[in-house]
Amino acid sequence: VQAEFALQLGRPEAAESAAREAFAASQAKWWVVVGLAAGPLADTLAWLGTDDANQMLDDLEGLVNTYGLYIARPQLLRARARLDARGGAFDEALEALKGGAELARSQHAVIDLAQTLALISSIARGTNRQSLATEADAERRAIVERVGPTARPLSWAKGLQLARTHEHHRDVGPLSPRECEVAVLIVGGQSNRHIAESLIISERTVENHVSSILAKLGLDTRGQVAAWAVQHGIAMQSE
């Protein structure tokens, strides 16, 4: 997490020691997270262009493919793209990044996708591929706006023209904070009984909240509420 946060802040040099130690520790002590440590390590070393970056990336790709640790793939593809771009192989770099973006999209790994899109945009602009950059930025802008204003200083949100926001939290329409909580739990597929238990209120109070949400949003069903909540980014779609 430390390494990932440092990378998102655009500080690969601050990420390096944490990324190396996390990977070494996961191999020695807690292998279950090796797949989570592999991605940030590859991305960090490639970003810094360390001497062992190429070799390490080859090793990590081998590890990820052997054990099926597909969570790390988008990051490894991003690392590969960074190394390609360093060597001037921009077409290969962009190909790798497009593959990484596609994978991140299919995994719903939104933050990872934004990081890949930021790199696509940077390389595309540097190599005069304006339409690709514009396309990547449009998708990235949607992500930044969905995630919220506190993401704006992060490396993957930079260089975008964004609407001004004065509110710390995104507007979630006419719903009160409690109604928002109920809406989030509706997305999670919870019954009124379960929502009541989760929020430590009575079932009747939940019914009132649900009626109020439906009335305020002009909707008829819980499914519509769930769709609305996902659409407005206050909850993730559950399986």
Added chain:
Amino acid sequence: MNAMRSSDEQLIARDAELSRIISIFNSVTTGPGRVVLLDGEPGIGKTRLAREVLACAQRMDALTFVGRCFEQHEATPFFPFMELLGSAFDAAPADVQSGARQRWPELVHLIPKIAQDEPEKLTVEYTQLRLFRATSSFISEQAEAKPLVMLLDDLHWADSTSLSLVLFLARFVDNAHVLILGTYRDTEIGRRQPLEGMLGELVRERLVDEVHLRRLSADGTSALVGARLGAASAPDDLISFVHSRAQGNPFFTEELLAALVEQGALSGNDRRLVKRLGDLEMPRSVRSLIGERISRLPLQSQELLRLASLLGEEFELDVLLAVSEMIEDQVLDALDAALEARIIEHPPGNHERFAFAHALIQQTLSEELPIHRRRRLHMRIGEALAHSLSDQSATAALARQFLLGGDTHRGIEYAILAGDDAAARYAHAEAAHHYRVALDLLLEQPGDSPSAADVGYRLAGELYDLNKLPEALAAFEAAFVSYSRLNNQRGQALAQWGIARLHQGRYDMASAERHAAEALRLWPPDRRDADLVHLLVDAARIKAYGGFAGGADLADQSLGVAEQLGDASLIARALFGVATVRGSTRHKPTDQLSILDRAVELALQASDWRTLSRLYLNRATTRWLVGDLDGNVADRRLAITAAERSGETERLAFACMSLGGALIRLGAWDEARLVLTRGLALNKEQLLPNASVSANLAWLDGRHDDALRELSTLVDRSRQSRDGQGLTTGL
């Protein structure tokens, strides 16, 4: 003949305080719940004012319920709530009553009449939370149709668990039209640690409105004297005399007036003083005044009241008859005299019970008795109670009576039973109190007693549940020494296991591993039971988390024993151990998924929510590794549901924290903020380190450098304690 007006008639000189509380109540009728605490010295009129609030609330169509605390029931778990919830249940609509057992099964422990048969012990840890949530939900439900006022009187005598429940309700009362009104003696602050702790929390979290009752001014005394004597205006010399003696304490004032009336010092419609003040022998303290008034009763009444004072502030006629050695007619005559003098009264609607008119009267009477007589009477009461009482709170009362009576043997016996009763109701503080009393006495006896080792072990478990970890560690270690002296190998193993779990809970895997290994070495080879499966799983997981070799063998052994026992829940638990250990070594996550799917299926069959919450979290990580982020989030949501069902605060907090972390990656930062905040609130007792959740929240708030600093703290601590999970996650 008593010519005093009843103190129930009119509240005097408390208009400002009453208006303030009523205005808070008015806000509750349309808005969120509130907590009001009334404090002041003994006799200042806290209960009187609180009762007036209840009367006003009733006139405004509110529901009102009372739970009183008594000194003799300080260690009886949930004592005030049993009274309060019992009457709330009686007043509930028929459909709520008939559905209560199904909707709030945990309330059986607080409202025994819900049970159709004996309550089953809930088979999960941290069930106190379930009990608290059920209480909160039941009260909120009652407050939906009408606002509800609950009076908890004399909280300075409340048991620790009830105080925790008050704090819990205070935190969640904002969702319901409920006014929690509590009274306590501010003179007890500093002597009552649990009360002080609860007050500190309420004030810190800004959950309480405090109303401090001061002594009456001279005008207030004048109004009180006039009202009590039924005179339009009382003579100045009388008021001046009473005010200088009673110093504005309403109870003292009323006692003084009663004494003046009894001595024939007042006469005429205007209640003039007919004796010269210098001729009146009026005691200068309220206690001596009470003593003086009691001395005017017939000797038989005095004797009986002294005996009754040892039964507590309230007592049953039947119990008094059983302990008094007087014939029934004599007892009734003696009680009538005391009723006439307003020394005692009947609680509303119950003519088989009596209550002292004020706690100070009961205390004065019991303190008047010489120690040797008090002891003898306590013994007599203990004997009588042992034959007549059967409810759960009786064990605590019996322990108290026998211990005060000097019968150590029976005192210990009932203290252990009281501890077991409290433990069965998840009242860990009271259980620990009773076990500690029993243990201290057992340790004073010569030789090594098997009971001392067992009680010490039970005490350690209760302290662990109270999250008093250093004390729990000391208790487990002491139990281990006791079992060693007795050469009880299983006991030694259990104590070592307890120590291991404690270190594991603190994420100190190096120490946890050492003690788990010792527990296994000591475990009797012929005992292949459910405890062994759990011990093997814990030991295997500790090895995995700490990066020690040998975890896989232990996990396989646990699975072998579980399969031999053929219990679905145990097999699921063992599979969880197998999956955890495999997770720490090189493996394909897809292989892991099949083990976890099977374990989930078995745990679902057994409705083992405790194991399920762990399995879902484990499977969530596995799904994450294979790139199934949606599956990861879905499993973490299921883990929350399972932890809610099992009632484990620590697990629920952990599940919320882990879902929050996953949602950040998915860009659902608003929801992440909600669940992380919930996790943090649930982790108030800091059963889990807060660093990772604080880091995530700082990240979501845009305080990025704070987030990195929090993570550095987590990493440093994990390095020191050899916590591989914390280290790799933090890094």
